[in-house]
Amino acid sequence: MKILLTGSTGQVGYELARSLQGLGEVVAVDRNVMDLSNLDQVRDVIRTVRPQLIVNPAAYTAVDKAESEPELAYRVNAEAPGLMAQEAKLLGAAMVHYSTDYVFDGSDPSPRGEDDATGPLNVYGASKLAGEQAIAAAGIDHLIFRTSWVYGMRGKNFLLTMMRLAKEREELKVVADQHGAPTWSRTIADTTALVLAQAQAQTQAGADWWSQNSGVYHLSAQGQTTWFEFTQAIVEAAGLSCRVLPIGSAEYPTPARRPQYSVMSSERLVSHFCHLPDWKQALHLCMG
Ligand SMILES: NC(=O)C1=CN([C@@H]2O[C@H](COP(=O)(O)OP(=O)(O)OC[C@H]3O[C@@H](n4cnc5c(N)ncnc54)[C@H](OP(=O)(O)O)[C@@H]3O)[C@@H](O)[C@H]2O)C=CC1
Ligand SMILES: Cc1cn([C@H]2C[C@H](O)[C@@H](COP(=O)(O)OP(=O)(O)O[C@H]3O[C@@H](C)C(=O)[C@@H](O)[C@H]3O)O2)c(=O)[nH]c1=O
Numbered sequence: 266m267k268i269l270l271t272g273s274t275g276q277v278g279y280e281l282a283r284s285l286q287g288l289g290e291v292v293a294v295d296r297n298v299m300d301l302s303n304l305d306q307v308r309d310v311i312r313t314v315r316p317q318l319i320v321n322p323a324a325y326t327a328v329d330k331a332e333s334e335p336e337l338a339y340r341v342n343a344e345a346p347g348l349m350a351q352e353a354k355l356l357g358a359a360m361v362h363y364s365t366d367y368v369f370d371g372s373d374p375s376p377r378g379e380d381d382a383t384g385p386l387n388v389y390g391a392s393k394l395a396g397e398q399a400i401a402a403a404g405i406d407h408l409i410f411r412t413s414w415v416y417g418m419r420g421k422n423f424l425l426t427m428m429r430l431a432k433e434r435e436e437l438k439v440v441a442d443q444h445g446a447p448t449w450s451r452t453i454a455d456t457t458a459l460v461l462a463q464a465q466a467q468t469q470a471g472a473d474w475w476s477q478n479s480g481v482y483h484l485s486a487q488g489q490t491t492w493f494e495f496t497q498a499i500v501e502a503a504g505l506s507c508r509v510l511p512i513g514s515a516e517y518p519t520p521a522r523r524p525q526y527s528v529m530s531s532e533r534l535v536s537h538f539c540h541l542p543d544w545k546q547a548l549h550l551c552m553g
């Protein structure tokens with residue numbers, strides 16, 4: 266199987282470049298080869314590579330900056346994935362895409378299911394939701410994994426930001442009224458590879474796997490926490506001595522509004538495919 270992988274310089278894309286190896290030939294493209302804000306280039310690259318599967322972790326992920334660059338955020342997060350899906354349709358290819366807990370408004374404090382009402386509070390979340398809808402509308406074989414609070418030991422993420430700040434400062438103030446599930450980039454990549462291995466095996470055995478399994482799946486670590494408690498766990502695991510103090514969102518003003526409760530239930534994925542780790546266990550493995 267020929268796989269076109271985008272965003273291989275990102276947190277999830279970097280891990281996918283490794284995890285997908287066993288599934289076939291992986292053609293990894295970065296923004297120099299395929300800039301998602303350049304739709305003609307996206308089309309040209311797909312028509313040249315002619316993949317059987319497109320895996321798209323590339324995205325505009327700067328949540329606050331998106332508020333002042335909505336056009337670019339929508340082009341990268343909605344129009345480009347929509348075009349990928351249309352091109353996949355022409356090739357008879359399938360598509361794996363990633364989305365976010367920020368598609369939810371977070372007003373109701375119970376874990377969200379895949380079919381629960383969305384209501385993004387910010388441009389990033391709205392652009393990601395539009396991307397999901399564009400892929401579904403193309404009517405292709407697809408998997409959309411909604412994940413949350415992604416971290417790892419490389420790239421730009423909350424874990425590395427807080428480790429840096431905890432070394433520089435004696436005290437960190439962190440919001441304690443936003444609830445979610447931190448998810449290790451490697452968990453996302455390994456789970457994707459596991460699901461795709463099942464798809465490949467069952468398709469080869471004659472099953473119509475994609476018709477039966479296409480759709481949206483929540484893919485987050487189990488359990489839930491707040492940015493404040495997540496920071497406490499990071500500082501403790503790193504053996505740092507910085508004090509961590511809880512604050513309210515109002516005390517940490519940002520351009521983008523963020524949901525208060527965006528915990529998702531990954532029950533559908535777990536019951537169809539495989540176990541997912543608890544967020545704290547995964548954090549310790551990652552920081553190992
Ligand atoms: N990060 C998070 O906390 C969360 C992420 N997600 C979703 O998971 C997926 C993976 O995210 P993650 O790996 O963390 O993201 P990162 O921010 O780590 O990486 C984003 C990737 O997208 C690439 N990219 C951005 N703009 C363009 C462009 N115009 N053309 C080509 N490539 C571009 C980046 O390239 P470059 O290195 O050149 O900038 C980078 O490779 C995304 O769909 C994201 O929306 C969901 C929930 C949480
Ligand atoms: C650095 C810092 C942040 N914060 C707050 C700001 C914010 O409310 C919260 C998280 O900060 P960040 O800006 O790192 O996180 P944010 O960019 O909102 O992270 C999101 O990224 C996108 C891509 C997603 O899809 C989401 O799932 C989520 O991971 O922590 C503090 O309270 N104190 C601090 O010192």
Ligand SMILES: [Mg+2]
Pocket residue numbers: 326327328329
């Ligand atoms: Mg951010």
